[in-house]
Amino acid sequence: MELNERIDAWMNGREDELADALAPLIAVDSTSGPAELGKPFGPGPAEALERALQLARDWGFATGQDDGYVGLVDLNDKPAALHILAHLDVVCAGEGSDTEPYRMVRDGDLIYGRGVSDDKGPAVMALLAMRCVRELGVPLTKNVKLVLGTDEESGSGDIAHYYSHNPFAPCSVTPDAAFPVTNVEKAHYTPTFSHAWEETAVSGPHLVSLRGGIRINVAPGDASARISGLTAADVSNVLARVQERTGVALTAEDGDGLILRAHGVQAHASLPDEGKNAITALLEAVAELPLAENPQLTTVRQLSALFPYGDNAGRALGVAQEDAVSGPLTLAFSLLEINPTGFSGQFDVRAPACATEENLVRATERAFARHGWACVGEKSEVHMVEEDSDFIRTLLDCYEHFSGKPGYCEAIGGGTYVHDIPGGVAFGAEDPDFDNRIHGANERAKLSQLLMSAKIYAAVIARLCA
Numbered sequence: 379m380e381l382n383e384r385i386d387a388w389m390n391g392r393e394d395e396l397a398d399a400l401a402p403l404i405a406v407d408s409t410s411g412p413a414e415l416g417k418p419f420g421p422g423p424a425e426a427l428e429r430a431l432q433l434a435r436d437w438g439f440a441t442g443q444d445d446g447y448v449g450l451v452d453l454n455d456k457p458a459a460l461h462i463l464a465h466l467d468v469v470c471a472g473e474g475s476d477t478e479p480y481r482m483v484r485d486g487d488l489i490y491g492r493g494v495s496d497d498k499g500p501a502v503m504a505l506l507a508m509r510c511v512r513e514l515g516v517p518l519t520k521n522v523k524l525v526l527g528t529d530e531e532s533g534s535g536d537i538a539h540y541y542s543h544n545p546f547a548p549c550s551v552t553p554d555a556a557f558p559v560t561n562v563e564k565a566h567y568t569p570t571f572s573h574a575w576e577e578t579a580v581s582g583p584h585l586v587s588l589r590g591g592i593r594i595n596v597a598p599g600d601a602s603a604r605i606s607g608l609t610a611a612d613v614s615n616v617l618a619r620v621q622e623r624t625g626v627a628l629t630a631e632d633g634d635g636l637i638l639r640a641h642g643v644q645a646h647a648s649l650p651d652e653g654k655n656a657i658t659a660l661l662e663a664v665a666e667l668p669l670a671e672n673p674q675l676t677t678v679r680q681l682s683a684l685f686p687y688g689d690n691a692g693r694a695l696g697v698a699q700e701d702a703v704s705g706p707l708t709l710a711f712s713l714l715e716i717n718p719t720g721f722s723g724q725f726d727v728r729a730p731a732c733a734t735e736e737n738l739v740r741a742t743e744r745a746f747a748r749h750g751w752a753c754v755g756e757k758s759e760v761h762m763v764e765e766d767s768d769f770i771r772t773l774l775d776c777y778e779h780f781s782g783k784p785g786y787c788e789a790i791g792g793g794t795y796v797h798d799i800p801g802g803v804a805f806g807a808e809d810p811d812f813d814n815r816i817h818g819a820n821e822r823a824k825l826s827q828l829l830m831s832a833k834i835y836a837a838v839i840a841r842l843c844a
């Protein structure tokens with residue numbers, strides 16, 4: 379029998395086994411916590427790592443670890459041709475799940491629970507693929523090493539530690555995105571811009587303060603402003619008009635001053651078009667209100683001109699650009715605080731390969747300098763792996779064979795585990811046509827998809843380690 383058919387036959391029918399192996403990992407709340415001795419990211423990630431390594435030993439693998447930062451599973455003791463990097467930490471489950479997020483629930487082919495898709499499911503999937511290759515007795519001259527991380531969601535200090543004293547493999551993949559292959563991760567630029575002024579007393583209606591956003595890598599769903607000297611009735615026409623134009627809900631509440639609230643749709647900062655930015659909508663509304671001049675209002679007008687609602691490409695700022703390999707620059711205005719003595723803001727740019735110090739960083743600094751604002755921040759490098767290589771062709775081949783879907787390479791704005799690993803790419807394990815609700819409520823995965831991913835990975839291992 380041909381190898382692909384043997385992989386197929388070995389893997390089919392293992393849904394229950396996969397689910398049973400995964401459930402104890404989902405049962406650990408492995409969000410990052412304060413460091414303890416031997417547990418650099420807290421007790422949750424350490425417990426998840428211990429359980430995953432126990433599973434690997436139960437399945438007959440030799441395991442190791444690196445000071446509690448990462449776990450290591452080897453297929454054999456030959457030199458490594460391939461590293462597979464998966465992570466066992468999760469982002470906080472948050473509100474809104476229909477079932478307890480740290481108890482895996484199965485409903486036919488679907489499984490629910492924090493981490494089933496990001497990234498505990500793919501970690502177990504990779505282990506199953508290694509087992510398949512071993513049990514089929516595929517002759518190998520090279521090793522595959524599974525690197526099980528514990529800090530992907532909060533800075534990837536785990537693999538930075540591991541690779542600070544261990545060599546990279548010739549090829550690296552991470553099953554922590556969607557198939558087919560992600561070979562370009564855009565550069566990241568998140569400057570802080572600010573200005574301070576003397577508090578000024580004004581007579582008449584005026585803007586006191588404005589704030590919005592929760593985290594730099596989130597395009598904000600909420601923002602609010604405090605206004606003195608106006609009532610909700612005074613602002614209702616403007617709010618209705620801007621709400622109509624932007625789709626962001628704008629409300630006003632009389633109390634200790636007038637409070638304006640903008641409620642849009644939050645999105646990941648690398649995909650700002652999927653959200654409705656509450657900060658930029660609120661800036662437009664405040665700029666149109668009948669208010670007395672003060673530095674806060676001047677700042678609102680200047681910011682609104684540089685970051686008009688819906689401009690998620692940096693056009694008004696003068697940094698919009700794109701190239702064929704990595705796509706367009708995206709910009710999310712994610713954090714802002716304006717108060718009576720100054721302001722500070724931050725945006726999150728994901729920049730294509732054509733972006734330079736000059737056309738992005740200096741251009742931003744010049745635009746802000748026109749208003750006398752300070753701007754501090756560095757641009758990271760683009761991560762890019764050549765598409766035309768045996769490695770990438772092997773990945774795409776195996777993907778096409780088992781999924782029946784076309785293989786291709788794509789660029790993303792987000793960064794993955796392999797951002798700083800030479801030649802590393804993200805490869806699955808999500809079906810590009812299925813929403814696994816990663817980082818959201820009711821995270822889910824399909825057992826059939828995880829088994830298909832395991833077949834793909836088994837075939838990749840067999841070919842790259844032959």
Ligand SMILES: [Zn+2]
Binds near residue numbers: 465496497530554
């Ligand atoms: Zn992940």
